[in-house]
Amino acid sequence: MKTYPLEKVFELIEPGPVVLVSTAHKGQANLMAMSWLMPMEFTPPLIGCVTGPWNFSYRALRATRECVIAVPGVDLAEKTVKIGNCTGADVDKFKTFRLTPRPAAKVGAPLVAECLYNVECRLVDATLANKFGFLVLQAVAAWTNPVRRDRRTFHANGDGTFVVDGRPLNLKQWMTKFPQFV
Amino acid sequence: MKTYPLEKVFELIEPGPVVLVSTAHKGQANLMAMSWLMPMEFTPPLIGCVTGPWNFSYRALRATRECVIAVPGVDLAEKTVKIGNCTGADVDKFKTFRLTPRPAAKVGAPLVAECLYNVECRLVDATLANKFGFLVLQAVAAWTNPVRRDRRTFHANGDGTFVVDGRPLNLKQWMTKFPQFV
Numbered sequence: 001m002k003t004y005p006l007e008k009v010f011e012l013i014e015p016g017p018v019v020l021v022s023t024a025h026k027g028q029a030n031l032m033a034m035s036w037l038m039p040m041e042f043t044p045p046l047i048g049c050v051t052g053p054w055n056f057s058y059r060a061l062r063a064t065r066e067c068v069i070a071v072p073g074v075d076l077a078e079k080t081v082k083i084g085n086c087t088g089a090d091v092d093k094f095k096t097f098r099l100t101p102r103p104a105a106k107v108g109a110p111l112v113a114e115c116l117y118n119v120e121c122r123l124v125d126a127t128l129a130n131k132f133g134f135l136v137l138q139a140v141a142a143w144t145n146p147v148r149r150d151r152r153t154f155h156a157n158g159d160g161t162f163v164v165d166g167r168p169l170n171l172k173q174w175m176t177k178f179p180q181f182v
Numbered sequence: 183m184k185t186y187p188l189e190k191v192f193e194l195i196e197p198g199p200v201v202l203v204s205t206a207h208k209g210q211a212n213l214m215a216m217s218w219l220m221p222m223e224f225t226p227p228l229i230g231c232v233t234g235p236w237n238f239s240y241r242a243l244r245a246t247r248e249c250v251i252a253v254p255g256v257d258l259a260e261k262t263v264k265i266g267n268c269t270g271a272d273v274d275k276f277k278t279f280r281l282t283p284r285p286a287a288k289v290g291a292p293l294v295a296e297c298l299y300n301v302e303c304r305l306v307d308a309t310l311a312n313k314f315g316f317l318v319l320q321a322v323a324a325w326t327n328p329v330r331r332d333r334r335t336f337h338a339n340g341d342g343t344f345v346v347d348g349r350p351l352n353l354k355q356w357m358t359k360f361p362q363f364v
Contacts, residue, residue, distance in 0.1 A: 173342075
């Protein structure tokens with residue numbers, strides 16, 4: 001895995017892919033699937049997400065204040081959904097779904113070797129955690145897997161169906177005031 | 183336009199499409215493009231988004247506490263980017279970009295007739311507005327445009343390129359515990 005620039009982390013989140021979130025707590029690495037997230041700032045790169053106390057990973061994330069957001073390619077779609085439909089309380093997800101944990105540089109949670117990108121995050125704001133399950137994460141390191149040729153991600157429709165990335169559209173010529181387009 | 187069920191509003195936001203946000207303030211209807219948003223709750227349907235005081239629409243949204251989130255199809259991609267690259271302080275965007283404002287049912291901001299979906303929203307939480315430009319909206323009415331056959335949306339990569347919805351992927355068979363997958 002190669003380092004990925006922190007100032008471009010928002011570009012991984014903005015298109016709205018389904019992601020995996022890894023945590024490590026009390027000696028146990030775990031994974032969850034997440035689709036309720038968005039970029040909140042370019043630099044330092046902030047990411048907002050919603051989860052909640054019913055979730056095993058949420059408790060690990062609140063306790064350790066660290067996680068890794070991993071962006072899976074479309075080849076991992078089925079595994080990602082299965083990961084989202086069982087709990088770390090019962091299952092060793094890395095082992096069960098044959099994914100490879102790799103040590104991160106700045107956080108205790110592991111990277112997911114098979115994913116396209118990995119973003120190491122620290123929890124920086126939990127003001128709205130109790131009211132909405134809303135957490136603000138700051139990316140502190142990021143990685144890309146350059147070996148992967150197929151860079152297509154997939155997006156959740158929320159009903160068990162998904163949509164895979166289709167054709168690219170280059171509209172750079174109209175982006176005269178880039179930062180307004182958020 | 184036909185009514186769209188409120189409990190399914192999160193399904194419009196979760197895949198991460200670029201949206202238009204309409205506001206109406208001091209007799210002026212306006213539009214902005216937005217890509218930093220996510221669902222936060224199923225029912226009542228809550229949507230989190232990030233914008234800020236540099237933005238003309240932000241001031242209208244804070245003052246009126248109302249807006250419409252309109253989901254454009256890929257046919258409106260170029261117009262959407264142009265809308266995101268000029269300001270309502272200078273331009274009558276509905277007129278300039280030949281989009282049709284329609285009266286909403288519950289808010290003062292207009293619907294955008296050409297879009298696939300329109301979601302009428304009220305601002306319900308601005309706790310993190312000053313710190314992060316983060317606003318929580320509640321959907322109070324929603325509409326679908328059933329005439330439109332092509333339902334493809336588009337996603338922003340953040341660099342002036344976009345990705346159009348590609349092939350669908352049905353993984354319902356693995357969604358045994360649906361609400362965890364968020």
